[in-house]
Amino acid sequence: MKESPDMQRLKALLRSSALVAGGFMGSDPRSFIEVIDADLAELRRLGYTNDQLAQRMQQITKLAIPGLGSRARIDDSKEARVQEAKGSLVCPWPHQRYYAKRITTVRDVGSAERIRWSDLNTHLTGQHGFFGGKGSMFRVEPREVVRTIFHV
Amino acid sequence: MFLAIVIAVAVVSSIGAGLAAVLVVSEHFFANYGPCSITINNEREFTANGGKDLLSTLTTEKIFIPSACGGRGTCGLCKLKVLEGAGPLLPTEEPYLEQDERESNVRLACQVKVRNDLRIEIPQELLAVREYTCKCTDITNLTHDMKQFRLELVEPKSIDYIPGQYVQLLTPAYEKSSEEVYRAYSISSDPADKGVIELIIRLVPGGICTTYCFEYLKVGDEVKVNGPYGDFRLSDTYAPVVFIAGGSGMAPIKCMLHHMKNTGNTRKTVYYFGANEPWELCLVDLMRKFEKELPDFRFVPVVCELKDSAVQACEVGLVTEAVSRDLENAEECEAYLCGSPGMIDAAIAVLKELGTADDRIFYDKFE
Numbered sequence: 001m002k003e004s005p006d007m008q009r010l011k012a013l014l015r016s017s018a019l020v021a022g023g024f025m026g027s028d029p030r031s032f033i034e035v036i037d038a039d040l041a042e043l044r045r046l047g048y049t050n051d052q053l054a055q056r057m058q059q060i061t062k063l064a065i066p067g068l069g070s071r072a073r074i075d076d077s078k079e080a081r082v083q084e085a086k087g088s089l090v091c092p093w094p095h096q097r098y099y100a101k102r103i104t105t106v107r108d109v110g111s112a113e114r115i116r117w118s119d120l121n122t123h124l125t126g127q128h129g130f131f132g133g134k135g136s137m138f139r140v141e142p143r144e145v146v147r148t149i150f151h152v
Numbered sequence: 153m154f155l156a157i158v159i160a161v162a163v164v165s166s167i168g169a170g171l172a173a174v175l176v177v178s179e180h181f182f183a184n185y186g187p188c189s190i191t192i193n194n195e196r197e198f199t200a201n202g203g204k205d206l207l208s209t210l211t212t213e214k215i216f217i218p219s220a221c222g223g224r225g226t227c228g229l230c231k232l233k234v235l236e237g238a239g240p241l242l243p244t245e246e247p248y249l250e251q252d253e254r255e256s257n258v259r260l261a262c263q264v265k266v267r268n269d270l271r272i273e274i275p276q277e278l279l280a281v282r283e284y285t286c287k288c289t290d291i292t293n294l295t296h297d298m299k300q301f302r303l304e305l306v307e308p309k310s311i312d313y314i315p316g317q318y319v320q321l322l323t324p325a326y327e328k329s330s331e332e333v334y335r336a337y338s339i340s341s342d343p344a345d346k347g348v349i350e351l352i353i354r355l356v357p358g359g360i361c362t363t364y365c366f367e368y369l370k371v372g373d374e375v376k377v378n379g380p381y382g383d384f385r386l387s388d389t390y391a392p393v394v395f396i397a398g399g400s401g402m403a404p405i406k407c408m409l410h411h412m413k414n415t416g417n418t419r420k421t422v423y424y425f426g427a428n429e430p431w432e433l434c435l436v437d438l439m440r441k442f443e444k445e446l447p448d449f450r451f452v453p454v455v456c457e458l459k460d461s462a463v464q465a466c467e468v469g470l471v472t473e474a475v476s477r478d479l480e481n482a483e484e485c486e487a488y489l490c491g492s493p494g495m496i497d498a499a500i501a502v503l504k505e506l507g508t509a510d511d512r513i514f515y516d517k518f519e
Contacts, residue, residue, distance in 0.1 A: 021359060022329075067470070068398065068492070068494055070470065085492075088227065118357075
């Protein structure tokens, strides 16, 4: 299949480190389409959609923002913390979307398991079904996210 | 059959290669805008080869315009007036420009291509900005995710700045980043020590510059910064001062406290510094030293959780809650805030509720 210039640019951008250190694809040898397909299939097996995931991620971030960088209780089993840094993160897809450098860290109180995501991750998950390539610092594992944010 | 396929592939590949060659040659001729003259403030003129963006063209001429995003059009900081030659406003600039700025020809330097002669205006203070070559002489762990970097100036050997200002640190291309980028960091050092710049940097997971500083930058390495920039500074009134900061927001406040000590400033001052837990507080000993050295200074560390009350004397709760409980005569105070947008917005709301007027609240937001 022929690739549009936008698609070629996106592929290159996801592999490059122009937007984030180490790039969005990490050491994953698969194409980003394969990564998306595999992750969405995994989500379906778990009984969720990327939209549901993104909405819950956004909801948790919103609940944690008033904590001003400290841990806020989300429910009986989770606490979350939002940290902000200077600047913004740009979505690599060809639209002008940029997000505050805001990192949400969620901790399961019982297991002490932690996961974290940026506002850009939430957008990439919801809008593009993209969780990042294996080995990328920005990768969020669908199974881990589901386990941590949905299970009380 | 096989031969026909091979020939077809060869023909298609040749056509592709030919088109690519035409593109390269065309780009050389058509995207080469030749020498362009850039006139600054009707006083200074230089000639640059067209084709690059205005921000990097000016940087090549050692004229540094602040930019926190490395020229990607995402921070909106590199504003300057382009009076002639910029072409129409781009959609990438629109979100960052107010109506009055558009009417007075303000543009984002990183988005304006140098294609012809330009006439631009740059604030005088930015023309005083210099590039400094430094040597990293010390890296101190302040908390699990904050470090203090001591940079000794090599060339030029000294810097003048106003406490509260910031510099841009150049991150060279390295294993995890293919491009050079600049990031802005407030100066935390004692301004009396003109041969040194100290920066307090908090690790941003996946951040290009902070990853470089935390994982690659070593004592002895050469570092380039440019600056100083910014108008976050202590006023010269006698009003009581309230500082509110969190995390690496400590940096400009520390610099201001050094300055207050150096100049014998007698203003009544209180500093609320917020962290999650006691072990995330930093430079507490130095702040206690300031309490002894400054005539009327009080440091109030605030932590959200204090499991062991014997650890140190801290207020407990959010930093804004501590301000709300503790701050007296807020209506007389001038407030200086540095931290995340959320913290600053919450602090402004609390200060206003306590009676501090808008024009007495100054801040350096992490945006």
